[in-house]
Amino acid sequence: MTYAAGRHFLQIPGPTNVPDSVLRAMSAATIDHRGPEFGELGAQLLRDVRPVFGTTGPVVIYPATGTGAWEAALVNTLSPGDTVLTFETGHFATLWQDMARSLGLEVDFVPGDWRHGADPAVVAERLTADTAHRIRAVCVVHNETSTGVTSRIPEIRAAIDAAGHPALLLVDTISSLGSIDYRHDEWGVDVTVAGSQKGLMLPPGMSFNAISAKALEASATARLPRTFWDWGPMLAANERGYFPYTPNTNLLYGLREALRLLYDEGLENVFARHARHAEATRAAVRGWGLEVLALDEREYSGALTAVLVPDGVDADKVRALILDRFDMSLGAGLGRLAGRVFRIGHLGSFNDLTLAGTLAGVQMGLGLAGVAVDGRGLDAALEVLQDS
Amino acid sequence: MTYAAGRHFLQIPGPTNVPDSVLRAMSAATIDHRGPEFGELGAQLLRDVRPVFGTTGPVVIYPATGTGAWEAALVNTLSPGDTVLTFETGHFATLWQDMARSLGLEVDFVPGDWRHGADPAVVAERLTADTAHRIRAVCVVHNETSTGVTSRIPEIRAAIDAAGHPALLLVDTISSLGSIDYRHDEWGVDVTVAGSQKGLMLPPGMSFNAISAKALEASATARLPRTFWDWGPMLAANERGYFPYTPNTNLLYGLREALRLLYDEGLENVFARHARHAEATRAAVRGWGLEVLALDEREYSGALTAVLVPDGVDADKVRALILDRFDMSLGAGLGRLAGRVFRIGHLGSFNDLTLAGTLAGVQMGLGLAGVAVDGRGLDAALEVLQDS
């Protein structure tokens, strides 16, 4: 592949741009995973990773990508034939419920239009109706990477509580953790599923389960087969900073550096930065005369913005043109949104001028693709950036 | 931790010393895993990884450590209640059969003394006796990382064939692949399990299943639940160089470089180098008046050598002294060998002078620990290195 001058704009909603210092940290020599130096590293990380989840409880770190952490959340808490309540918020929610079915679970899949989050009212309704407590878990994707819609977890928690229902609350934060305000403990989440390659600013290859006391209790009786994903040996070995099988040491080095960066900036500042970039992006989209996929302003994502293209336009052709001409990767429409949207990732290690360059690239690309857009989109975004 | 001058000697039997060029390759910027550049990378790697397995068939690459690839081999080929025949060759064979039991399989576990490999004669005997073909798979660890004993896979294959038994042959090559001669196709292996962090000279975090046509056929009817490890979506997406979920891109960069190094040296030369270093190490052990754990010379490992310490000596104390005094990590005795052996890893990116330094460190460490050893051990090793 011919060299393209300058730096590629990786504006998919993850994997995100990894800071150089994280990549450098990861290139240190691998050490003995059973030696004393590793034990110190492990203990430090297992403690320091908790605040980013908003928890004081255990967080399991898997040497595997995020899809595995989905599986881990299910197999550690549920038994064959158990029912889970899930919501069709988009492509990834659909994949997660597919996985649940494959594992032998029953799935109540509440249909959705891919433009809204999980509806707390529906949660309330379903759980209230479930007097037999057949539903063992409610599974929600916090930030739907395929749509740029964020579900309101505190309201869902409130709905479960209001229904007096014992179901566990399992939340996928793969594309929100470290980008959008999230609080495992305060919001009463039982298992939080996360990955390394989005807000944590790491390459893919590591994933997480934050675990409530209630979830841990459930794991004692859950009967889905589990070995690699089993929390038990993990938590036991983690006590002393070690892992029951070979961890991916070099990504742990990266995690140490990424957490340092996040805490140095301050989580509140990190969340505010993402929200501000999302607002500027929506201003651009509207300035162009286009439509943001998310319909409810309470559910706008701080991590990415999915943009509907006008009828007759193939979003994938726009993306291909932008990649070819401006060396920028944007996210494709997935599943039923294929060709109808493109997604702008504005999460992770990101700043105002890179956002400006990103939106300039989208604006020029739309123009070159013959999509009639108003050139004031970028100006509107800059106004947000300049004034806030 | 205070800085120790010079380079740490990581002489555990894996993770191994990662070549600088591999670490540098891994520190390139993460790219869009759905973009065209990734498709080229993926297609290249999925093709180029095959020769190191000795196969022309598919090799699945998991973004997860080796323990996961064990699970993958079982869940893709077997159904609840199926029986597997396994051999107590050491700690890892024991863990693998534990995993099989946890997954709901029946396990015939042939007892062993941890100083021999799987016995082809026992394979023959068990399979011949199994006229009902209750045994669905024979699981063998090619190179027992805990003992430095290598099982003779071709003879095991021959025993299965001689018994006319249809059982699958699943082989763990985690600590042999890329170090010890191995031939998936020629030896009729059905699933080869491997990891990144040993002979492949990569950090941990990636693992493999090489799959025979017969194994693929078995996967069509196997009923153990599988999602993350499922070959089906993997092989489908791999057709075009992609993966069904986020791959660990940066380790793939490393794999590309590691394969380049291996093929540049030549696999035959790689195997010969390991065998020669193993021979020199055994010469040192005998020169010291100590005993190599492996008892059958046909089963000596090219990757590591486990050394029995005299009665009354705590091998872990020797290891701790060597780590403290000479900044070298050696492998501990595992399971029933705890405290009774230490293991010298001589695999991966390794050369004569590093082996000389390693053996010098062991010799001095034994001396400092008060173990009465003959100082001619190192000399004996150098003779092997100098003359071959």
Added chain:
Amino acid sequence: MTYAAGRHFLQIPGPTNVPDSVLRAMSAATIDHRGPEFGELGAQLLRDVRPVFGTTGPVVIYPATGTGAWEAALVNTLSPGDTVLTFETGHFATLWQDMARSLGLEVDFVPGDWRHGADPAVVAERLTADTAHRIRAVCVVHNETSTGVTSRIPEIRAAIDAAGHPALLLVDTISSLGSIDYRHDEWGVDVTVAGSQKGLMLPPGMSFNAISAKALEASATARLPRTFWDWGPMLAANERGYFPYTPNTNLLYGLREALRLLYDEGLENVFARHARHAEATRAAVRGWGLEVLALDEREYSGALTAVLVPDGVDADKVRALILDRFDMSLGAGLGRLAGRVFRIGHLGSFNDLTLAGTLAGVQMGLGLAGVAVDGRGLDAALEVLQDS
């Protein structure tokens, strides 16, 4: 210093943004500078560096920054008391003639307004008048980094030739080489001075002299003291790919990679890219209602654009605000231009979207600094980028 999310915009006119692959190349282990592997590296580089200078003759590589290569050009070709003709094109031309004076040379310094290049007509006039051939060298800065004005070397060469004058032509290409079309041989330059940290996309620490046959001849009789900078031992050792004293090996690794990138893109494409980015930048400046420092369109720099701020505005305060708010470094006004201009570097490893981000940052920064600018500046730049 607190972590700033995202990537710093280093838009000074050098050092420029170093491509990741160059930084990685530089982090390989240092090798024996007298060994055979080094000899191959040196021979390759000494050959491959020539095309970027537009020469088939020798190019000396100094393990020292660019200021040293200025000194080298003078001490290798001149003797105490010799006269050189120089032009006050800006800050760096002034520094170079200061250096010449310090070395004991006589300097004819043609005054200038820092908004024009060296005037070929003045060259003609001065040389024609110098019938005694007192002037031994004409020194010209090809691209004045302090002003963004490019002198027309071919016309200066023609003027020298027309005057029938034997003076050497010494040209500083520190901020033009690898960015702006340049041809040592074709343009009859005698010594070309260059550095690593601009168009060559390397960190600072390496500099160059390309040498004509006539310059080499001059060096045989030149009597300024020279040891470190002496071409003689350099050229002798270079014959076999080595250096007379320790070279800076790791920057040589970087040079190998940087040349690979430049030749892969193609020098003509590199020059066209720079010219296009310069044009877009000027469109932005004019769109803002501001003035480009360079007054003659034949002398617009492809590497940087110096922008005059309105009276009463302190350009350094604007720069400080932009650094603080948008994490972008711009070049300061130097010498007599202090506070009156800022300089936008658009050279080296750079692309359309990074330029868009850069110009967006300048536009927002000017707005925040209270400089009344028209928001259509960025739009005008995007028009250039989109349409060309």
Added chain:
Amino acid sequence: MTYAAGRHFLQIPGPTNVPDSVLRAMSAATIDHRGPEFGELGAQLLRDVRPVFGTTGPVVIYPATGTGAWEAALVNTLSPGDTVLTFETGHFATLWQDMARSLGLEVDFVPGDWRHGADPAVVAERLTADTAHRIRAVCVVHNETSTGVTSRIPEIRAAIDAAGHPALLLVDTISSLGSIDYRHDEWGVDVTVAGSQKGLMLPPGMSFNAISAKALEASATARLPRTFWDWGPMLAANERGYFPYTPNTNLLYGLREALRLLYDEGLENVFARHARHAEATRAAVRGWGLEVLALDEREYSGALTAVLVPDGVDADKVRALILDRFDMSLGAGLGRLAGRVFRIGHLGSFNDLTLAGTLAGVQMGLGLAGVAVDGRGLDAALEVLQDS
């Protein structure tokens, strides 16, 4: 070049093995050398570099290799026709006096046998005889890299003082700084010349002058032409952490990390480590029945050991064989020692086991080259390492 497994043994007496963390530090993005972040870095380094020189006074950092710092020491303190007293301690002392002659200085070059350091008695004699104070500087190479002989600077200082002579004392510590005890202030050195690529564990490309008050005073009247090497603008700009021309920023990053490592280990421990490795190396040489070049035990070098080969043996052939067979680089005999010695570098980032590997390689190489050596050389070295 075909890949050689494992890590190259770079056992020349510099450039030395650069720690990975230094290489990683150097691969951070280059920053604006006129911006506030750089000012902080510069100020920190200019302060922190002093202890390694044993000075509280200024240390100038040149973005150029060590040969340049030789020139700097001379041109900043001396005038054309001045006389310097120098000693033929080996190849580098010879080169330094060649340089002095080239610069127009008169040189009193005391002949030597390349097996001894500069003789304090001769210093006393020459200076006492020089009642006219014609000698303006005494130049001594602290550690002769070509011979492994260390001159006794405190005794030389005492000799100058005893003679009541005002000559400056200029000392080359290129291969001793950071390896062998050295004290610029306490020993009354006027200019200390150093480089990055030996005990400082950095790649080549940076060099130093530590400057006494007396040397600074001398620079006010010294008249050798100087521009790039001029202390004046350097010290002025250094006041605020900056440099008068572009510094080599990425090597400065490396320096920060290297100093951190040195001070973390503790300079006294660093010196003791080197002395111990030198002792072990001499034990090996004698064990082999060979001769150490250095004849006076007070002058044994802690940084390297030059080994005389028996008559009839070509040391370069031995070196070539060792490079080819064991992937280890040793230092060649230089100048009049060509072919008669090889040099073992045991300085910089180095430890016991790497020394053991190094000596094993030399021992085996000698054996393979047909040099009759006693195999007990390595054993003797290990005894030193084990017992101390």
